[in-house]
Amino acid sequence: MKLIADxxxxxxxxxxxxxxxxxxxEYAKKIxxxxxxxxxxxxxxxxxxxxxxxxxxxxLPKQINGVRVLRGIEANIINENGDIDIxxxxxxxxELDIVLATFHPRVGYDSQGExxxxxxxxxxxxNPWINAIAHPGNPKYPVNIKAIVEAAKExxxxxxxxxxxxxxxxxxxxxxxxxxxxxxxxxWKVMLGTDSHFSRMLGEFSSALKIVKxxxxxxxxxxxxxxxxxxxxxxxxxx
Ligand SMILES: [Zn+2]
Ligand SMILES: [Zn+2]
Numbered sequence: 475m476k477l478i479a480d481x482x483x484x485x486x487x488x489x490x491x492x493x494x495x496x497x498x499x500e501y502a503k504k505i506x507x508x509x510x511x512x513x514x515x516x517x518x519x520x521x522x523x524x525x526x527x528x529x530x531x532x533x534l535p536k537q538i539n540g541v542r543v544l545r546g547i548e549a550n551i552i553n554e555n556g557d558i559d560i561x562x563x564x565x566x567x568x569e570l571d572i573v574l575a576t577f578h579p580r581v582g583y584d585s586q587g588e589x590x591x592x593x594x595x596x597x598x599x600x601n602p603w604i605n606a607i608a609h610p611g612n613p614k615y616p617v618n619i620k621a622i623v624e625a626a627k628e629x630x631x632x633x634x635x636x637x638x639x640x641x642x643x644x645x646x647x648x649x650x651x652x653x654x655x656x657x658x659x660x661x662w663k664v665m666l667g668t669d670s671h672f673s674r675m676l677g678e679f680s681s682a683l684k685i686v687k688x689x690x691x692x693x694x695x696x697x698x699x700x701x702x703x704x705x706x707x708x709x710x711x712x713x
Contacts, residue, residue, distance in 0.1 A: 475686075477698040479509035480677050481708075482548065482574060482608060482634065482667020488514040489521020493673035499538035501673045509704065510676060511544035511572045513608075513667075518550045518559035518581040528560055531568035546572035548608055552582030554590070556597030558604070562713075565603055572708050574634065574667075575601070576608035577615040588616040595622060599629040602713045606632035606665050611650035612643045619649070619656050627662040630711055632697060637682040638669035647685065654689030663707055665697045 483498060484491035493501075495512060502510050512531075515522035531545040545568060549558035558575050559582070565573060575598050577583060577591070585591055595617055598604060610622060610633060626633050635654055639646035657664050666682045668675050686696060697703040 475683060475693060475696070475699065477666065477677070477679055478507065478700065479511070479698045479704060480507060480668050480670065481511045481544070481572060481606070481665050481698060482513050482636065483510050483670045483676060484514055485512060487523045487527060488671070489519070491671035495534070495543065496538070497673040498676055499541050499543065501676050502541040503539045505677050507541065507677045508701070509542040509544060511546045513546040513548040513572065513574050515578075516547055516549040516559040518552055519578060525560055525564045528570065529564040529567040531570060544571040546570055546574065548574040548576065550578050550581040551575055551594060551598050554583065554594055556594050556601070558598065558601065562603055572605050573603045574606050574608040575604045576610070577612065579614070585615045588618055591615050592618040592621050596625040599625050599631045602711070604631055605708045605711060606634050608634045608667065609636040609639050609643060609646065609669070610634065611636070611639055611646040611653050613645040613649060614643065619653050623653065623656040623660050623662060627660050630707070632663055632665040632707060633657050635664050635666050635682045635685050636669050637667065637679050640681045642669070650685045651688050654685055654691055658689055658691055658695060663695055663697055663703070664691065665708070
C-alpha cells in the first residue's frame with residue numbers, strides 16, 4: 475500500500491527528539507514522501523516547547539524542497555475535563571493544520587482505569603481542534619475501544635495507528651489490531667503516524683501496515699493514502 479504522508483513527527487523542539495524540520499524535509503524528498511506533519515509535544519511535557527512555538531508556526535513555509543509541511547502539535551490531555559495543553563487562540567495564530575491529542579504520563583492526567591480514561595478521552599474529542607487521537611492502543615491507558623471509536627466517528631476525530639507503539643508502548647500491538655478492526659466495523663478512518671523522533675524513522679510504516687492489514691483495512695480507510703483524504707478528513711475539518 476502506497477502512503478504519501480507521515481502525520482506524526484517530532485523535531486528537536488520536543489526536547490527528546492533529534493532532527494530538525496530541514497532534515498526531515500530533505501529525507502522526505504529522498505524517500506518520495508509528499509507530506510509530513512510536525513507534531514511536537516505540547517507545552518505540558520518536560521522539555522517540550524513553549525506555546526509561542528506553536529503560535530508562531532505560521533512563519534514556516536508550507537513547502538520545503540517540494541514537500542508539503544503541515545503545522546501541528548501532539549497535545550497532552552491534562553485533566554479530567556479532557557482539556558489539552560494549548561489554547562485555541564494559539565492554534566489559530568499558528569495556523570495549525572493538524573492537532574493530535576493523547577494521554578502521556580506525568581503531564582496532568584494519569585491513567586485512572588478504563589472507565590475514567592474512556593470518559594476523559596470522549597470529552598477531549600469534543601474539542602473541534604482535535605483531528606486525531608494518537609496511540610489510543612497504549613495499554614498503560616486502557617480505554618473502551620468500541621466507545622472510543624464510536625465517539626471518534628461522531629466527532630470526526632481520526633484514530634491513529636502508531637508505528638512506534640510496538641516498541642515504545644509494549645503490549646500495544648494486539649490492542650491496535652482490535653482498534654483497527656473496530657474502525658472498519660464502524661465505517662470510520664484511521665491515520666498512520668511513525669511518531670518519528672529521528673529523521674530516518676520518517677515514512678517507515680512496517681508495523682502500522684501489518685496492523686491495518688491484519689484488521690482488513692483498505693486504502694480508502696487510511697487517510698495517508700491520498701491528498702484528497704487528508705484534505706477531507708483533516709485540513710477541512712470545521713473548527
Ligand atoms: Zn505520544
Ligand atoms: Zn509522538
